Amino acid sequence: MTPFRVLSRASRRLPKPSLPRSHLSAVSTYQPTAKPNYPNTPLIPFDHKHRWIPSYLDSDLRFVAHLSGSSSSNKDENHRVGDDPKPEASWIDVYLPRQARPYAKLARLDKPIGTWLLAWPCMWSITLAASPGYLPDIKMLTLFGCGALLLRGAGCTVNDLLDRDIDTMVERTKLRPVASGLVTPFEGLCFLGFQLLLGLGILLQLNNYSRVLGASSLLLVFSYPLMKRFTFWPQAYLGLTFNWGALLGWAAVKGSIDPAIVLPLYISGVFWTLVYDTIYAHQDKEDDLKVGVKSTALRFGDSTKEWIAGFGILCICSLALSGYNAEIGWPYYALLAAASGQLAWQIWTVDLSSRIDCNRKFVSNKWFGAIICSGILLGRLSS
Incomplete structure (x- = not known):
């Protein structure tokens, strides 16, 4: 019996690999570009099931993605579940x-929305304090x-x-400068002192009141960051903090x-x-649930839209x-109606399950x- 016949009979005794019929076309058209070294080739899974193929197939034909047919669908599913945008360079x-850079990011200079939300109540108050028919100071x-x-x-x-200890356990905040170790607590305190010193220079230009x-x-x-540990209403405490300028702006003018x-x-x-x-x-x-901190989002749950609709009306x-x-x-009330529409749009259309x-x-x-x-500016100029 020739060696060829021996090998042929032996090969018929080996179990044949089982592939879905939909994948046979991809297998039949595959032509390896180099002779593989089977004993040294690492094995990786190519689909949902417990089947394995040599990794050289992936480099030649993207064989894994084609056979499984699940790479793109898994990617889309993960995007819907996580819904997290990739961090971009600012x-x-x-x-x-x-x-x-770490100190600029610590002050959130790359995310100006917080500054806008803090500044607007000040601008409202200063503009409202202007004399009728005149521009604000x-x-x-x-x-x-x-x-x-x-x-x-x-x-x-x-x-x-x-x-800093909580931020390391939250996906959105774990890369913040202090939590990630780019800025030490001592360096953060020094930077805080510098910011407060500059703020004092501005405060001294106002009247004594x-x-x-x-x-x-x-x-x-200083106390706001602690509120989430004790109450489900830290957002209300933030409101008291962020809108202090509504009191201060009028006092600075009047x-x-x-x-x-x-x-x-x-x-x-x-x-x-x-x-x-x-x-x-x-x-x-x-x-927040995992870490154990509180918020109105957890307090309201599925009733969030009803609650924030009430807050919007108030x-x-x-x-x-x-x-x-x-x-x-009257221009103030016209633009107040427009602002009401913008706020209603937020509440009505927001997808609370999408970050x-x-x-x-x-x-x-x-x-x-x-x-x-x-609206305040035009209302003052017209009054």
């Missing part, structure tokens, strides 16, 4: 020196704009220092506070914050009351603030 990574607008940038950065630094009122807001700034005008304005900002920050908190609800009503008490002109959409709706609140400020 202007900080492009233009700033390497040593300055440009110097005050500039000072408060710079102050919002510095105070927001200082608040983020405090937040990251106090939450405003200095005391502005300094008192630091208690809220030297005192008119409760009938300023308090409804401040309260409207608190309700506005409850809307946008509850939407924002839905990005982290799974991680926000608009408070803004209307403030404008009425300030005897502002990307929650973030998109959250960022859109800069336009709500701009519409209200434009």
Whole structure:
């Protein structure tokens, strides 16, 4: 018996590999480009089942993806479930020196939405304090704009220092400078002192009443990051903190506070914050449950849209009351109606299960603030 016949009979006794019929075409057309070294070839799975093929097939034909037919579908499924955008390089990574980048990111300079949300109540108040028929104080607008940038950065630094252990366990925050180790706690404290020193320089340019009122807001700034450990309402506490400028802006122009005008304005900002920050908190609800911190997103659950719709209505009503008490002109109410539509659009269309959409709706609140400020400006000029 020849060696060829021996090998032929032996090969017929070996179990034949089983492949789905849909995959036979891909197998029959495959032509290896080089003779494989079978004993040294690592094995990898090519589909959902417990079948294995040599890895050289993948490099020649992308054989794994073709046979399984699941690579693209798995990718789409993972995108829907995780719904996380890939991190992109910001202007900080492009233009700033390497040593300055962690501190710029610690102050969130690459994410200006927080500065806008902090600045708008200040701008509302300063514009509302202008005399009828006149533009608002440009110097005050500039000072408060710079102050919002510095105070927001200082608040983020405090937040990251106090939450560094929590941030490491949350997907969205684990790469923040302090949590990732790019900035040590001591370096973070030094940077916080620098920010507060610059903020003090701005505060000293205001009247004495405003200095005391502005300094008192630091208690809220430093205590806010701790609230999520004790209450399901940290968003309400953030509202008290972020809208302090509604009180301070009027005081900086007038030297005192008119409760009938300023308090409804401040309260409207608190309700506005409850809307946008509850939407924002839905990005982290799974991680918050694991870590054990609280938020209105967890408190409201499936009833979130009903709650934030109520907060939105109270926000608009408070803004209307403030404008009425300030005897502002009709353009204010026209733009208040437009702002109501923008807020209703957020609440109605937000997909609370999508991190990307929650973030998109959250960022859109800069336009709500701009519409209200434009209404106050035109209302004052026409009154």
